[in-house]
Amino acid sequence: MLMIRLARFGTKKKPAYRVVVIDKERARDSRAVEVVGTYHPVAKPKAVNLNHARIEHWMKQGAQPSDTVARLMKTYPAVAAA
Numbered sequence: 001m002l003m004i005r006l007a008r009f010g011t012k013k014k015p016a017y018r019v020v021v022i023d024k025e026r027a028r029d030s031r032a033v034e035v036v037g038t039y040h041p042v043a044k045p046k047a048v049n050l051n052h053a054r055i056e057h058w059m060k061q062g063a064q065p066s067d068t069v070a071r072l073m074k075t076y077p078a079v080a081a082a
Contacts, residue, residue, distance in 0.1 A: 002024065002063035021033045
């Protein structure tokens with residue numbers, strides 16, 4: 001089963017996360033199927049970059065978002081193209 005979850009990167013005390021599509025059984029920072037966004041919680045303001053189109057694609061394929069990724073998607077919705 002595929003999951004959409006965070007993988008931690010960055011340095012000590014300065015975390016940066018990639019939003020990745022990965023097999024549920026794999027380790028947190030192991031090789032992902034696809035990187036679909038980034039999240040930098042220590043930036044002022046918090047920097048969130050999500051590819052909503054790819055996230056929706058993977059969710060249609062059966063991938064389940066983690067609680068944190070679902071919260072990020074709800075807090076930072078896709079901006080409609082003008």
